[in-house]
Amino acid sequence: MSAAVIIGASHAGVQAAASLRQAGWQEPVILLSAEKDYPYHRPPLSKGYLAGEKDEEQLLLRAPDFYREQGIELRLEDPATSIDPVARKVVTRSGSFGFEKLLIATGSKARPLPLPGAGAQGTFTLRSMMDARALRDGMRQASAAIIIGGGFIGLEFASTAIRHGLDVTVLEAQPRLLSRSLPAALADFIRDRHVSSGVRFRFGDQVAAFEVSGGRVTGVRLGDGQVLAADLVLVGVGGEAETALAQSIGLDLAAGGIHVDGHGQTSRPGIYALGDTAAFHNAYATAPMRLESVQNAVDQAKSAATHIMGGNAPLVAVPWFWTDQYDLKVQMAGLARPGCTEIVRGDPADGAFSVLQLEGDRLVASYTVNRAADHMASRRLISEAPAVNVALASDASVPLLRAVKAAA
Amino acid sequence: MSGSITIRFRKESGQQIEVQARPGISVMEAAVMNNVSGIEAECGGACICATCHVYCDQVTEGVLPEMSGEEDDMLDMASAERRATSRLSCQLRVSDKLENAVFVIPENQF
Structure with missing residues (x-):
């Protein structure tokens, strides 16, 4: 069997499928997705989609018939459950697929906050279309939102929620916003913009528990015992790479992701990792790191497709990223x-x-x-x-x- | 599709693709939904990647929204040559005024 099997119809996974076809890969391309939705852009989920400015069709990465036209076998709701690297096959919910090349583009998942009351109705994370649908519905019934984590997702949601008429409080454990990703001058400027729209911030508080009544969240209890009332809580405390499959076959890890070279190749030849789940020692970095960005997903996918086709175009792109708020x-x-x-x-x-x-x-x-x-x-x-x-x-x-x- | 608008995309090679677009979506989205190659739109319409660059024809004269400073800046850095008719198609909304408009797709977007 000489297929290319791609695990994860993420931005990276879809780009890899398209780039393989563009580069002349003649063999089957099998694109496995755990989700039921056609592959979509994630960045608008916290912005235009929740604000009602974009509908689901406008979020699609490609038209639904793109995959058939390109000879890409997109298998929705058919997640990979195990990999056999010796027999070179991937087992999924529905069956098994032999591969010549394997590309792991499983992305990242929202880091959970394992506190009492976690998972109560009215608590949300935001990574997927399913998450965004639930959050959008939750916003309609809510009046006061608490956002745990002043990162990009939390702040984008704050800007959407306050304009939607919700009362919004952001809890950030650090003394300032975005301390690992932005200079203080910029982070403080963003904070002030939120404050001028009515968002409240609390810095340095620990969250001890979700307050729950009748299965529904009613607030957040802080480390000092103080309770802040809310009927919607978004947890945005970062992402973790989905590396379980990679670990199960012993691929080398680095910085919480799957360690890859400039071609996206893992420690096992013929197996690649792309996008949020991959950790690469980028030319602009001092050590291997994961980059959760559209740019990185697209560029890694292109480098991997080139390498699979016998070419040599290691990733050298300057990392870039954006956020829209107000x-x-x-x-x-x-x-x-x-x-x-x-x-x-x-x-x-x-x-x-x-x-x-x-x-x-x-x-x-x-x-x-x-x-x-x-x-x-x-x-x-x-x-x-x-x-x-x-x-x-x-x-x-x-x-x-x-x-x-x-x-x- | 009722109420749909016919717009066309033309490659610089001359090949032309006609698509039916629903009013309100962007010209970029109309291209993506119809598998028009050459409109990359990596960022999904956030006006940050400049990979949905098009050249507009005379049908669009006077009916397109004014260019934002941001779009202007991004076009300066687009990969293909910037012309007087250059726009980012993610910033253009489909409306009945664009019926039969032709958007020419540059040779390259990167």
Whole structure:
């Protein structure tokens, strides 16, 4: 059997299937999905979908008949249950499928909060279309929401929920928002934008339990015994890679994900891992890491498809990511490194500014609010790494691409 | 499909695809739902990847929404040449005013 079997019809999985066909893979492509929905874009689930601006059809990654037309056997509700790496077959709920190449694109799952009362009606996490449907229905009946975790999912939901008319409180265990992913100036700016719309924040509190009555959540109890009332609780405390299948066949792990090289190949030749579940030592990182982003999913899938077809296009893309909250478009490129210097372009008071992080005179990371041109320029500057002129880069009226030192 | 709008996508090679689009969705979504290749739309319509770049024809003159600063910035960095008629198709909504409009797809989006 010479099929390519892809576990997980995630953004990475679907891209891998499409890229394999595009690159001329003639053998069967079997795309296994645990979900019943045609593969969809996840980022809008916490934004446009919940806000009612986009319907489910608008979220589809591809038209339903794309898969048939491309000769991709999409098997919905047929999750992989085990892998036999010696006989080279995947067992699923419905049967078993031999493979020549195996691509694991199982994504990540919401980290649970195993506290008393977890799972009560009215408590939610948000990763999948099913989650989003349940949360949307929950929002209709709710009046007060507590969001546990001030990360991207939680903040995007906060901006949607407050505009929906809910009372919204965000609980963040750290002293500030997004401490691992954004510079303080930017995180505080985002916090202030939320506060101006009526969102309340509590920093540094521990959550001890969900308060439940008659099976329904009624609030959250904090470590000091104080109870905050709510009829909807969203838990957004991060994601964990789905690595159970990979671990069952002894694939090497790193940073909580499946360790892969630049081609997406795992420690076992012919078996690849892509997207949220993969950990890769990116050229811009100091160690292997997982990147939960559309960009990373797409680029890893393309590299893997190329490698499977005998080509050589290891992943070198600059990581980028975005979040939309209210009228703010926040875009990130590159990866922060310890010891960077930071410059701010533009005035946060204007609602549009950028924070640039440099190592020496090279740009390594960029965070922009409503400055898309800076974001796009940053991607190029991080990739090409010319010496940056700090004075020019600090001047928001100078296009960022011009803020480079003349070649010696 | 009742009330659907006919729009066309043309490759620079000349190949043309006619699609029926429901009013209210974006031109990008109309392309994706009809398997029009060459509209990548990696970001799903968030105006951040510039991979749904199209060139618009005269039918669209005066009926398209004004370009946001954000779209303008993204188009500057699009992979294919930017022209006076360049737009990001995720920012264009299908309406009856776009009946028979033709959107030309650039050779490359990356």
